[in-house]
Amino acid sequence: MSSGTRTTPFAITLDVGSSRANLTGSWRTERPQYARLTAPCGAGCPAAEDVQQWLYHAEEGGYEAAWRRIMERNPFPAISGRICYHPCETACNRAQLDAAVGINSVERFLGDQALAKGWQIEPAQLLGTGGRVLVIGAGPSGLSAAYHLALLGHHVTVRDMAPAAGGMMRYGIPKYRLPREILDAEIQRIAELGVDFQLGAHVSDLIAERAAGGYDAVFLAVGATLPQRTYIPAGSAARIIDAIALLRNAEDGSAGPPLLGRRVTVYGGGNTAMDAARTAKRLGAEESIVVYRRDREHMPAHESELMEALQEGIKVKWLTTITEAGAGEITVERMELDEHGYPQPTGQFERLGADTVVLATGQVSDLSLLEGMPGIELEDRVVRVDGNMMTGHPGIFAGGDMVPAERTATVAIGHGRRAAHGIDRWLRGETGNPEWGLHDSASATGVGPVPQTAQVPFERLNTWYFSDAPRTVREQLDAIRRTSTFDEVVLGLDEANALFEARRCMSCGNCLACDNCYGVCPDNAVVKLDPPGAYAYAFDLDYCKGCGLCAQECPCGAIEMLPEPI
Amino acid sequence: MSATRLKYFQTGSFAAGNRLVDPDQRSVQSDPGRANAITCGHRACQGCGEALGARYALDAAMRATGGDLIATNATGCLEVFSTPYPESSWQLPWIHSLFGNAAAVATGVAAALKAKGNTHTRVVGQGGDGGTVDIGFACLSGMFERGDDVLFICYDNEAYMNTGVQRSAATPPAAYTSTTQAVGDEPGATWGQGKSVPLIALAHEIPYVATATIADLRDLERKVQTAMEVRGARYIHVLVTCPLGWGAASADSIKLARLATETGIFPVWEGEHGDVVSVTKIRHQTPVEEYLKLQTRYRHLFLPARREDIIERIQARADRNIARFGLLEAADDDPLDLQVEAGS
Secondary structure: OOOOOOOOOOOOOOOOEEHHHOOHHHHOOEEEEEOOOEOHHHHOOOOOOOHHHHHHHHHOOOHHHHHHHHHOOOOOHHHHHHHOOOHHHHHOHHHHOOOOOOHHHHHHHHHHHHHHHOOOOOOOOOOOOOOEEEEEOOOHHHHHHHHHHHHOOOEEEEEEOOOOOOOHHHHOOOOOOOOHHHHHHHHHHHHOOOOEEEEOOOOOOHHHHHHHHOOOEEEEOOOOOEEOOOOOOEOOOOOEEEHHHHHHHHHHOOOOOOOOOOEEEEEOOOHHHHHHHHHHHHOOOOEEEEEOOOOHHHOOOOHHHHHHHHHOOOEEEOOEEEEEEEOOEEEEEEEEEOOOOOEEEEEEEEEEEOOEEEEOOOEEOOOHHHOOOOOOOEEOOEEOOOOOOEOOOOOEEEOHHHOOOOOOHHHHHHHHHHHHHHHHHHHOOOOOOOOOOOOOOHHHHOOOOOOOOOEOOHHHOOHHHOOOOOOOOOOEOOHHHHHHOOOOOEOOOOHHHHHHHHOOOOOOOOOOOOOHHHHHOOOOOEEEOOOOOOOOEEEOOOOOOOOOHHHHOOOOOOEEEEEOOO | OOOOOOOOOOOOOOOOOOOOOOHHHOOHHHOOOOOOOEOOOOOOOOOOHHHHHHHHHHHHHHHHHOOOEEEEEOOOHHHHHHOOOOEEOEOOOEEEOOOOOHHHHHHHHHHHHHHOOOOOOEEEEEEEHHHHHHOOHHHHHHHHHHOOOOEEEEEEOOOEOOOOOEOOOOOOOOOOEOOEOOOOOOOOOOOOOOOOHHHHHHHOOOOEEEEEEOOOHHHHHHHHHHHHOOOOOEEEEEEOOOHHHHOOOHHHHHHHHHHHHHOOOOOOEEEEOOEEEEEOOOOOOOOHHHHHOOOHHHHHHOOOOOOHHHHHHHHHHHHHHHHHHOOOOOHHHOOOOOOOOOOO
């Protein structure tokens, strides 16, 4: 018999349990982690624009936010959107998929929107510590430096010999590439920050001027305005002019329209040669021929410039040098490239009709201002600077075409910003990182701790996820019409096209909140954060098994798999 | 749920969601309130395609029915990894009976609901390829033939993975399994062509049949939604990757399913009442080799000597699918192909 006490069996039908009791995170040998990596566009931008970040705003129609992101780095979106040779697009990963994102045209759209809508930058509250800075040269580099210095709270004076600000953007780049109302409007915005412009003013003694004006620092950005003469034996009746003088003359018109004659020959193969040939055509030349000593492959002019010139009927004589210039006629010699790509004479001569020869064989900086200044070091007719853009003379900084770097407006704009921050640091008694060099990535040496992360290679993206979308081509003015006028050649995008173009961005290395990681996790171990934290999602490491699907299926390569810490 | 291919919005509708479009145009899987029909802690392998496919399908069915859904399950990986007694991963009423009778149990559940006058609760039967193509085939065919009000979903990973990777009638030719070893002149599975249950289901002339993969989430969700809008016997056959049985990296699960469709090896289509009514076109046609070489179950086709003859035979099968289903023709009749203009 039983003792009368009833014992409960060990188990009677177990309670319902949930598999959530099983923490599968313990299986993991690798863990996913969200990352923000450097997209190649931004890394490739000489003005250090964070292109991927401003495109992110533009993609959602946040044009003003996008424009303000550009303005943090570059005060000239409407100008750069027209004249920049867009190394961002050269670097763009989308080029390997179909065609690069038309970053330049979106930038122009944003810049034009800002002008149309009157978006303004708030002037800085002038700090008590604000220094006095003299900027010499009102080209892209000087203006960029003035803008950033003003926003950093310094008193800035910009001085330039020319009657109007803009430098080569006004006196080198023709109107059909950069309409002057755009140039004026973006410069005006800098003036409204309280920058003092002294135009038509020459500086001859830098040290005396600096002392007299009580300037704590000076930024030199005098450009490269002197033609580099190429000697051509010429008869007294030959008419030879410099490209830079032709372009300047076409701009200010003070000397009346240049007399070019019917047949113009431009000597050189750079962008200035293209500008000069196209300008000559617009000034009435029936024939405008570019003579260049090497071939198309070795031509320094940008492909788009050459293409537009050819479309306008400009002819190019490749592998040719001018050996003699006479009245209405020149003698040219055919060249051959040797194994190093250098042109060698062949002894075959030819005569060409030419009423004017325009020399576009390079420009040099006028460095007379620096003669005898202690500490200044020259290098191949330009001025040596450190990573802060300071010359060997304390407090004298330099940038743009007068320092050893590629000579483009965008590089100059980047120099201006770096110099502004360099000057700001110097005025506060701080030194920059001595390891910075002039050619280091602009984003790495700019203001603030921008971590220099690895760039995102194309292979890291999962391009399956991106819609097939051909690039929007900006309309071009009818070639016939544009050769007779100085109207702008390349037209802008309308809003629908700009939005479309922005949305072609693949957001390399940066989350675009597509929910794919959240969708593809077989273990529901991706959590959507509402509101988003540092990232839009987080990993639930209690359950993440480390399969790596999220990283593999992330369209933009913004998830890394790291070995599990043991 | 949207049945629209969104164009020109960065990731369009290829990714689960898209911050640029309204929430109702995103997938069920991008919804923070999705049912998570299989919750965390299940014991499926890393990168399991079946766990993913079952959640995709059932979450879509849960949304389509407002959560008023009962699932029956055949024996197999899905059953084993989700329900080690007394734990369960299922977030809906779920019943497992035998390996071969999931369709019959579903029939019974549907009949019982009808007997009780319940016209709102819906029934899904589900199983792997073993429980569908082999062991449960007679029950499934009967269910089709009787027109029972059940959506049966097969998660096809092409072998009996749970018990140690034995060959099933869905195992493709030349694939290694533990019962089709890579030995002899004809290494791997020698039985010719496997068995296409979707085409057999189509031959039953039931109202709706579709194939899908875990690589095209929107397409799978749309097909489940469509199936739930129809009454009667319906069948969806989902290709799901098995990293263990296929010998593939766990991170490649979706990529492999994508390659299976982009090569033509696994045609994705839907049919109604005996006719194929639409196919998903190949976006970037890819040689079968790209698919095969990522899986050790096909390693013997490349090592120690390359078996060009077998690779060519597999390519020929893929090419036949492409021709038969018109997988490369212009995509203008894609039901998802309604263009949404940028900015609208």
